[in-house]
Amino acid sequence: MDFGLSEDQREIQRTARELLSDRARWERVREHAENRRSDEALWKELCALGWPGIAVAEEYGGQGLGAVAQSVLCEELGRVVAPVPFLPTVLSATLIEHAGEQQQRERWLPGLASGEMLGAVGVARDGVAELVIGGAETGAAQGGVIVLLEGDSARVLSAAEADIEPVDAIDPTRSAARVSTDPGAGEALTGDVAGAVDRALIAVASELVGVSERALEMTLEYVKERRQFGVPVGSYQAVSHRCAQMLLDTEKARSLSAFAAWTADADPLKLAEAAAMAKAAASDAGREVTAGAIQAHGGIGFTWEADVHWLYKRAQIDAAWLGGAKHHRARVAAMLSAVSAAIPT
Amino acid sequence: MDLTFNERELAFREELRGWLAQNPPVPEPTDGGEDAHYAWRRDWQRRLYDAGWAAPSWPAEYGGRGATLTESAIYFEEIGRARVPMAANVLGLLLGGPTLMVWGTDEQKERYLAPILSAEEIWCQGFSEPDAGSDLAALKTRAVRDPAHPGEWLVTGQKVWTSGAQYSKWCMLVARTDSDVPKHKGLTYFLMDMEQEGVQVRPLRQITGEAEFNELFIEQARIPEENVVGGVGNGWKVALTTLMNERAGLGFALQVRLRQLLDDTIASARENGLLEDPLYADALAELHIRCEAIRLLAWKGLTDVERYGQPGPEGSLVKWLWSDTNQRLTQLAADIVGPQALTAGTAWSYELLRARGNTIEGGTTEVLKNIVAERVLGLPRMKVTA
Numbered sequence: 001m002d003f004g005l006s007e008d009q010r011e012i013q014r015t016a017r018e019l020l021s022d023r024a025r026w027e028r029v030r031e032h033a034e035n036r037r038s039d040e041a042l043w044k045e046l047c048a049l050g051w052p053g054i055a056v057a058e059e060y061g062g063q064g065l066g067a068v069a070q071s072v073l074c075e076e077l078g079r080v081v082a083p084v085p086f087l088p089t090v091l092s093a094t095l096i097e098h099a100g101e102q103q104q105r106e107r108w109l110p111g112l113a114s115g116e117m118l119g120a121v122g123v124a125r126d127g128v129a130e131l132v133i134g135g136a137e138t139g140a141a142q143g144g145v146i147v148l149l150e151g152d153s154a155r156v157l158s159a160a161e162a163d164i165e166p167v168d169a170i171d172p173t174r175s176a177a178r179v180s181t182d183p184g185a186g187e188a189l190t191g192d193v194a195g196a197v198d199r200a201l202i203a204v205a206s207e208l209v210g211v212s213e214r215a216l217e218m219t220l221e222y223v224k225e226r227r228q229f230g231v232p233v234g235s236y237q238a239v240s241h242r243c244a245q246m247l248l249d250t251e252k253a254r255s256l257s258a259f260a261a262w263t264a265d266a267d268p269l270k271l272a273e274a275a276a277m278a279k280a281a282a283s284d285a286g287r288e289v290t291a292g293a294i295q296a297h298g299g300i301g302f303t304w305e306a307d308v309h310w311l312y313k314r315a316q317i318d319a320a321w322l323g324g325a326k327h328h329r330a331r332v333a334a335m336l337s338a339v340s341a342a343i344p345t
Numbered sequence: 346m347d348l349t350f351n352e353r354e355l356a357f358r359e360e361l362r363g364w365l366a367q368n369p370p371v372p373e374p375t376d377g378g379e380d381a382h383y384a385w386r387r388d389w390q391r392r393l394y395d396a397g398w399a400a401p402s403w404p405a406e407y408g409g410r411g412a413t414l415t416e417s418a419i420y421f422e423e424i425g426r427a428r429v430p431m432a433a434n435v436l437g438l439l440l441g442g443p444t445l446m447v448w449g450t451d452e453q454k455e456r457y458l459a460p461i462l463s464a465e466e467i468w469c470q471g472f473s474e475p476d477a478g479s480d481l482a483a484l485k486t487r488a489v490r491d492p493a494h495p496g497e498w499l500v501t502g503q504k505v506w507t508s509g510a511q512y513s514k515w516c517m518l519v520a521r522t523d524s525d526v527p528k529h530k531g532l533t534y535f536l537m538d539m540e541q542e543g544v545q546v547r548p549l550r551q552i553t554g555e556a557e558f559n560e561l562f563i564e565q566a567r568i569p570e571e572n573v574v575g576g577v578g579n580g581w582k583v584a585l586t587t588l589m590n591e592r593a594g595l596g597f598a599l600q601v602r603l604r605q606l607l608d609d610t611i612a613s614a615r616e617n618g619l620l621e622d623p624l625y626a627d628a629l630a631e632l633h634i635r636c637e638a639i640r641l642l643a644w645k646g647l648t649d650v651e652r653y654g655q656p657g658p659e660g661s662l663v664k665w666l667w668s669d670t671n672q673r674l675t676q677l678a679a680d681i682v683g684p685q686a687l688t689a690g691t692a693w694s695y696e697l698l699r700a701r702g703n704t705i706e707g708g709t710t711e712v713l714k715n716i717v718a719e720r721v722l723g724l725p726r727m728k729v730t731a
C-alpha cells in the first residue's frame with residue numbers, strides 16, 4: 001500500500017513544474033489568451049518531450065507510462081493554464097486507443113502521440129457538437145482528428161470530414177468550435193466506449209486538481225500580504241476558514257483523481273466508479289476553489305488584470321466537459337445498488 | 346503508487362478476520378443500562394487481549410504485535426467491519442499508551458501499559474475545564490507540591506466532559522504548576538489516581554440521554570512525583586502528543602463505521618424507492634464519494650507518515666471531513682428511514698443525536714480549521730487579546 005507517486009513519476013512532476021514555471025508564466029499565458037492563440041513554441045517543446053503520448057502504448061508511438069503519469073502532467077498543465085491543445089489531443093487519443101480497433105489505432109495514434117496531429121472530443125446531438133474544446137485548431141491543422149460522442153456511441157473523423165465553425169469559449173487559452181457532421185461521416189469506435197470515456201474523465205479531473213491547487217496558492221499569497229483594518233486579511237476567519245475549505249476540496253479531489261488514475265492502470269473493474277467519483281469531486285472543487293480565489297482577492301480579483309480569472313474560466317470549462325458533477329453523481333448513484341462495502345479485500 | 350497489499354498484510358488481515366469470525370462478541374445486553382453495556386465492552390477487550398488483538402500497533406515488548414502502520418490501519422478496518430463493540434479502554438489504548446511510549450519513564454511504561462491493554466485499569470482524559478475548552482492552555486486546575494509530604498503534589502480544580510471517568514482508575518490530567526510563566530509553559534501532565542477522596546465524579550447527561558461524560562471535582566487530590574509524565578512544566582507538549590493521537594488514531598475505524606451506516610441508509614433507500622429519486626440519489630452519491638475520499642485520505646496520510654515521518658495536510662482534514670459527513674449522513678437517514686429515526690431509543694435516532702458531538706469532541710471543527718489555516722496553509726494567526 002503506497003499512495004505516493006513513484007520516483008519516476010515524481011521526476012516527471014519536477015521536470016514539468018520547472019519547465020512550465022518558466023515557459024508558462026502569467027505574462028505568456030495572458031499574451032496568448034488575449035490573442036486567442038496557442039503557444040506554439042511551448043507546444044513544440046512539450047511534443048519534443050513526448051508529453052502528448054505519455055500514456056499511449058509504445059507500439060503506437062507513445063511512451064506507455066500509464067494514466068498516473070499522464071495525470072501528473074494534466075495537473076501541472078492545469079496549474080499554469082497552459083495555452084496548448086494538450087488535453088483535447090490527449091482525450092481524443094485516449095478514446096481512440098481504448099475504444100477503437102487496431103486499424104484505427106494505427107491510423108491515428110502515432111500522429112496524436114507525437115503531437116503532430118491535434119485532436120478534439122465533442123459531445124454531439126443529432127450530429128452537432130457545441131463548444132468542442134480544441135476544435136478550431138483541429139480544423140486549422142493538417143489532418144486534425146475529432147471524436148464525437150453521441151449517446152453511447154462514438155465515432156472518429158478527420159477534421160476534413162466535419163464542418164468546423166470556430167467559437168470563442170470563455171476560456172481563451174484553448175480554441176473551441178461548433179462541429180457539425182453528416183450522420184454517416186467518419187468511422188464508429190466499436191470497442192468499450194464507456195470505459196474509454198472514463199479514462200478521459202480522469203485526465204480532465206486531474207487538470208482540475210492542478211487548477212484548484214494553483215488558485216489556492218495564489219489566494220494564500222494574496223491574503224497574507226493584503227492588509228485591511230490594520231491586519232492581513234488572511235487573519236480573518238471568514239477568509240482563512242474558506243482557504244481551509246479550499247484545501248479540503250482540493251485534497252478530496254486529488255485523492256479521488258489519484259485513485260481513479262491508479263484503477264485505470266491497475267484495477268479496471270473499479271475504473272467506472274472511481275472515474276465518476278473523481279470527475280464529480282474535481283468539477284465541484286474546481287468551481288468552488290476558483291470562485292473562492294476571486295472572492296478572497298476582492299475587487300482586484302474581478303479585474304482582467306489579475307490572473308485568477310484564467311483559472312476560474314479553465315475550471316468552468318473543465319467542470320462541464322464530458323459531464324458535470326451532477327451527471328457523474330447520478331452515475332455513482334446508479335452504481336450504488338451494486339456497490340458493497342468499498343473496503344479493499 | 347500501489348494500492349494493493351503485500352503478502353504479509355494480506356495474511357495479517359486473514360488471520361484477524363478468521364479470529365473475529367470464530368470469536369464473535371456475545372450479544373449486546375438489552376438491559377442493565379450503561380453499566381451493563383460498559384461491562385460488555387470490557388469483557389470484549391479482555392478477549393481481544395487474551396488473543397493478542399487489543400493493540401497490535403503497540404511494540405511486542407509492551408504486549409502488542411509491533412504491527413506496521415498499514416497493518417494497524419487494516420486492524421481498524423476489520424474491527425469496524427466486524428461491527429464488534431468498541432474496546433472499553435479506548436482512551437488508554439489510543440491516547441494514554443501511545444503518550445506514555447513517547448514521554449513515559451521506563452518505570453511508568455512497566456507499571457501502566459499492561460493493565461491498559463487488558464482493560465484492568467481504565468483511563469480517562471482530564472483536559473477540558475469549564476473555562477478552558479478550545480483554549481485548553483487557559484486551564485486553571487492547580488497542582489502544588491505538598492510541603493508536608495515531599496514528593497507529592499496536591500491538586501485542586503474542576504474538569505468537565507471527562508468521558509468514561511466513572512469507570513476509570515487513571516486520569517490523564519493536565520494542571521497548572523506555574524502561574525508566573527506564559528500559559529502554555531506552566532502546565533504539567535500527571536497520571537492521577539481516580540480512586541481517592543479528593544476526586545468526585547458527577548455524571549453529565551448528554552443529548553442522547555446517556556451519561557458518557559462527567560464532571561470531575563478535584564479537591565486536594567494527591568499525586569506522587571513519579572506520576573509526572575514528561576517533566577514538570579512540559580505538560581503542553583505531552584498533551585499535544587495525546588491530542589495528535591486522538592485526531593489520527595481512530596481515522597480508519599470511523600471511516601468503516603461511516604461506510605456501514607451509509608450502506609444501511611442506501612439499503613433503506615432502495616427498499617422504499619428513494620434511490621430512484623434524483624434528489625436522494627444525488628445526496629447519497631455525494632456521501633458515498635465523501636466516504637471514499639475519507640478512506641483514501643486516510644491511506645494517503647499513512648503513506649506520508651511512512652515516507653516523511655509525519656502526516657501531510659490530510660491528517661487534519663480527515664477528522665473534519667468525517668465528522669461533517671457523519672452529520673450529513675445521519676440527517677439524510679432521518680429522511681430516508683422515516684419515523685424510526687425520530688423514535689427515541691432506536692439505533693438511528695442515537696446516531697442522529699450522537700453525531701452532533703463529532704464536530705465538538707477532540708477539537709471543534711472551527712479549531713481544526715484554524716489549525717489547517719495556520720499550520721498547513723501558513724496564514725497569519727488571528728490577533729487574540731488575553
Ligand SMILES: Cc1cc2nc3c(=O)[nH]c(=O)nc-3n(C[C@H](O)[C@H](O)[C@H](O)COP(=O)(O)OP(=O)(O)OC[C@H]3O[C@@H](n4cnc5c(N)ncnc54)[C@H](O)[C@@H]3O)c2cc1C
Pocket residue numbers: 237469470471472473474475477478479480505506507508509558702705706707708709710711712715
Ligand atoms: C462527546 C464528547 C466527549 C468529550 N470527551 C472529553 C474527554 O474525555 N476529555 C476532555 O478533556 N474533553 C472532552 N470533551 C470536551 C471537548 O474537547 C471540548 O468540548 C471541546 O474542546 C470544545 O471546548 P468547549 O466545549 O469549551 O467549547 P468552546 O471552546 O467554548 O467553544 C464554543 C464554540 O466556540 C467556537 N470557538 C472556540 N474557540 C474558537 C476559535 N479560536 N476560533 C473559532 N471558533 C472558536 C467553538 O468551535 C465552538 O463552536 C468531549 C466533548 C464531547 C462533545
